[in-house]
Amino acid sequence: MVSLKDIASKCNVSVATVSKALNDHSDIGAETKARIRRTARELGYVPNAAAKSMKTNRTHNLGVLFMDDANSGLQHDFFASVLESFKKEVEKEGYDITFISNDRNSPGRTSYLTHARYRRFDGVIIANVHFDDPEVVELVKSDIPVVTIDHIYNDTTTILSDNVDGIKTLVDFVVENGHKDIAYIHGADSSVTRTRLVTFNKQLEEHGITVPDEYIQESPYRDTHGAYEKTLELLDLPNRPTCIFYPDDYAAYGGMRAVMEKGLKVPDDVSVVGFDGIKVARHIRPRLTTYRQDTDGLGTQAAKNLIDLIERPKTTLIKQIVVKGKLLEGDTLKKLN
Amino acid sequence: MVSLKDIASKCNVSVATVSKALNDHSDIGAETKARIRRTARELGYVPNAAAKSMKTNRTHNLGVLFMDDANSGLQHDFFASVLESFKKEVEKEGYDITFISNDRNSPGRTSYLTHARYRRFDGVIIANVHFDDPEVVELVKSDIPVVTIDHIYNDTTTILSDNVDGIKTLVDFVVENGHKDIAYIHGADSSVTRTRLVTFNKQLEEHGITVPDEYIQESPYRDTHGAYEKTLELLDLPNRPTCIFYPDDYAAYGGMRAVMEKGLKVPDDVSVVGFDGIKVARHIRPRLTTYRQDTDGLGTQAAKNLIDLIERPKTTLIKQIVVKGKLLEGDTLKKLN
DNA sequence: TCTATTCACTTAAACGTTTGCGTTGGTTTT
DNA sequence: AAAACCAACGCAAACGTTTAAGTGAATAGA
Numbered sequence: 001m002v003s004l005k006d007i008a009s010k011c012n013v014s015v016a017t018v019s020k021a022l023n024d025h026s027d028i029g030a031e032t033k034a035r036i037r038r039t040a041r042e043l044g045y046v047p048n049a050a051a052k053s054m055k056t057n058r059t060h061n062l063g064v065l066f067m068d069d070a071n072s073g074l075q076h077d078f079f080a081s082v083l084e085s086f087k088k089e090v091e092k093e094g095y096d097i098t099f100i101s102n103d104r105n106s107p108g109r110t111s112y113l114t115h116a117r118y119r120r121f122d123g124v125i126i127a128n129v130h131f132d133d134p135e136v137v138e139l140v141k142s143d144i145p146v147v148t149i150d151h152i153y154n155d156t157t158t159i160l161s162d163n164v165d166g167i168k169t170l171v172d173f174v175v176e177n178g179h180k181d182i183a184y185i186h187g188a189d190s191s192v193t194r195t196r197l198v199t200f201n202k203q204l205e206e207h208g209i210t211v212p213d214e215y216i217q218e219s220p221y222r223d224t225h226g227a228y229e230k231t232l233e234l235l236d237l238p239n240r241p242t243c244i245f246y247p248d249d250y251a252a253y254g255g256m257r258a259v260m261e262k263g264l265k266v267p268d269d270v271s272v273v274g275f276d277g278i279k280v281a282r283h284i285r286p287r288l289t290t291y292r293q294d295t296d297g298l299g300t301q302a303a304k305n306l307i308d309l310i311e312r313p314k315t316t317l318i319k320q321i322v323v324k325g326k327l328l329e330g331d332t333l334k335k336l337n
Numbered sequence: 338m339v340s341l342k343d344i345a346s347k348c349n350v351s352v353a354t355v356s357k358a359l360n361d362h363s364d365i366g367a368e369t370k371a372r373i374r375r376t377a378r379e380l381g382y383v384p385n386a387a388a389k390s391m392k393t394n395r396t397h398n399l400g401v402l403f404m405d406d407a408n409s410g411l412q413h414d415f416f417a418s419v420l421e422s423f424k425k426e427v428e429k430e431g432y433d434i435t436f437i438s439n440d441r442n443s444p445g446r447t448s449y450l451t452h453a454r455y456r457r458f459d460g461v462i463i464a465n466v467h468f469d470d471p472e473v474v475e476l477v478k479s480d481i482p483v484v485t486i487d488h489i490y491n492d493t494t495t496i497l498s499d500n501v502d503g504i505k506t507l508v509d510f511v512v513e514n515g516h517k518d519i520a521y522i523h524g525a526d527s528s529v530t531r532t533r534l535v536t537f538n539k540q541l542e543e544h545g546i547t548v549p550d551e552y553i554q555e556s557p558y559r560d561t562h563g564a565y566e567k568t569l570e571l572l573d574l575p576n577r578p579t580c581i582f583y584p585d586d587y588a589a590y591g592g593m594r595a596v597m598e599k600g601l602k603v604p605d606d607v608s609v610v611g612f613d614g615i616k617v618a619r620h621i622r623p624r625l626t627t628y629r630q631d632t633d634g635l636g637t638q639a640a641k642n643l644i645d646l647i648e649r650p651k652t653t654l655i656k657q658i659v660v661k662g663k664l665l666e667g668d669t670l671k672k673l674n
Numbered sequence: 675t676c677t678a679t680t681c682a683c684t685t686a687a688a689c690g691t692t693t694g695c696g697t698t699g700g701t702t703t704t
Numbered sequence: 705a706a707a708a709c710c711a712a713c714g715c716a717a718a719c720g721t722t723t724a725a726g727t728g729a730a731t732a733g734a
Binding site: 001046047048049050051053054059061074075077080081083084087088091092094096097098099101103106107108114117118119120224250253254256257260278279280283284285 | 338383384385386387388390391396398411412414417418420421424425428429431433434435436438440443444445451454455456457561587590591593594597615616617620621622
């Protein structure tokens with residue numbers, strides 16, 4: 001590999017001069033600069049990121065930490081979308097991204113923080129993990145700039161999907177379409193789940209609608225089978241709901257299956273409402289009525305804020321940024337009026 | 338950050354001794370070793386990957402290059418699955434993965450190869466790109482160990498999905514179920530597409546079935562709308578096919594939509610066959626009959642072979658590895674006999 | 675008793691950069 | 705004509721490691 005030294009000797013200048021020339025310092029003559037740059041190109045010089053980072057204490061490399069319960073990793077539609085946008089945005093600023101390995105039982109494994117330190121990441125984005133995992137907490141509390149997605153810590157910038165707006169929008173839309181008997185199969189307990197559930201109840205109250213206890217069920221996120229079973233229960237109720245909310249789009253598909261197997265129709269007999277806006281849902285009939293999270297906004301905001309935190313720590317505040325999504329009308333909600 | 342030097346001065350030994358102790362060299366006394374390791378732990382020492390890589394010329398970091406036509410990046414179900422398995426496997430051996438940025442029009446961008454050299458990746462995995470892109474070719478021809486997915490170059494190890502087995506399996510299954518009028522909407526031209534198409538024709542010939550020209554149509558991969566339109570054309574034929582093959586599962590959903598909108602039923606009037614086995618398809622009714630590519634096998638094989646190439650170049654052959662998938666029976670194929 | 679050998683460590687160079695400070699020689703100021 | 709300045713470059717240290725070669729003392733072999 002050709003290094004500064006090679007260029008230096010070929011140009012009869014010192015290594016320092018070459019470095020300065022390539023970094024466009026002002027104390028190198030225009031002519032020398034041009035000559036050095038030309039030979040650098042001719043020799044196919046590529047700087048060495050490792051060497052550079054040793055001197056500058058900056059790697060221009062960001063760590064990515066994420067993993068959900070189902071261990072679906074990259075296949076998690078929502079997160080993959082957020083990450084994709086994040087990646088594009090940071091690349092614009094010259095950053096790369098590297099995964100912080102999350103295989104908890106590999107032989108030589110180290111903690112998340114140790115891994116991040118080993119690679120000297122300039123910053124880290126965290127999403128979709130167990131946020132109360134001690135290792136995650138340790139990473140968050142460290143001096144490494146961190147941005148989290150969808151979970152609030154003290155002293156950490158967070159990018160949040162607007163769950164309040166999401167549920168409000170859906171509730172309003174469903175009620176406007178004449179529904180009064182609305183059930184909610186919500187996800188496993190978490191701050192996001194609580195926010196959604198509280199908003200659900202509150203917003204229905206606004207409309208003067210009270211929800212019977214048996215209409216509120218729990219089933220894990222992204223679990224079609226769990227949603228399927230809970231839906232069967234709901235359908236067996238004497239006062240069957242006319243509309244069912246699901247924790248996410250996957251679950252909604254599980255629910256729709258239950259409805260069909262009962263010999264009922266979506267949306268004629270039971271209306272179905274999802275949450276997320278997974279891409280594939282646009283391609284499948286009936287199109288799911290759901291709230292689409294702005295994954296692009298989430299990823300972009302996360303990127304911008306993380307880079308600000310890294311490059312302009314003095315003037316950057318820790319903050320929480322809420323990103324609104326939007327209603328996606330499909331064919332799974334019946335107009336009752 | 339605490340370095341070897343800090344440990345050395347605290348233990349009253351030289352830096353070299355510390356390095357050797359931590360790397361378990363044989364020429365350090367057992368007692369000293371223990372003392373050094375203890376203080377390293379106490380001080381919270383974390384090695385510096387950059388410094389290490391400067392000396393060893395190994396980064397234990399692998400580059401990932403991929404991007405499909407639709408620019409869907411990480412959201413590409415198939416590739417995300419392969420990558421996930423790849424990631425898990427390489428992590429076992431202590432490697433990290435970093436994306437080679439693929440935004441072709443960002444300001445300070447460099448070629449794929451330059452990026453890979455800049456980060457000094459030990460190896461690179463390539464998938465889902467335009468394989469005849471000069472930049473990709475340049476990367477492949479370089480001295481960096483490379484493994485490609487689903488595309489054969491000379492002198493490059495490739496992991497291939499078994500398209501021949503896939504199409505054969507599907508054709509056999511469909512024919513066994515009594516179908517004789519089988520159409521194929523295939524993907525855009527590529528070696529994979531050609532393999533599938535040739536196998537399709539050949540295998541039907543084996544069964545004594547000839548396919549009319551108008552049964553063979555082309556539509557881009559993962560394009561539901563294109564598949565939708567081509568399906569409409571097929572359905573309007575006087576000799577309507579009883580079964581339609583699609584380039585992939587997404588396209589199949591587009592096709593199913595066309596069938597339904599024509600007032601026909603899947604599979605009663607028209608049977609539908611996909612390719613890929615995307616995860617979400619298992620959760621949606623009717624379940625798609627398709628050929629599931631073994632993404633886990635592909636990713637794992639890619640990882641193992643790339644690491645072999647890196648760590649044991651003398652004893653590792655460039656080879657092509659074919660990974661079989663398997664038939665996934667769903668509800669979209671009608672038994673005609 | 676003298677010479678090899680082994681053990682346990684140290685020395686020092688090297689990897690490829692960046693950067694504060696110094697050193698030139700030449701050009702302006704007073 | 706002396707003092708002051710500037711433009712253009714070199715010196716050398718430093719970042720945190722690894723490793724070949726060297727050193728001194730203890731042990732073993734003859």
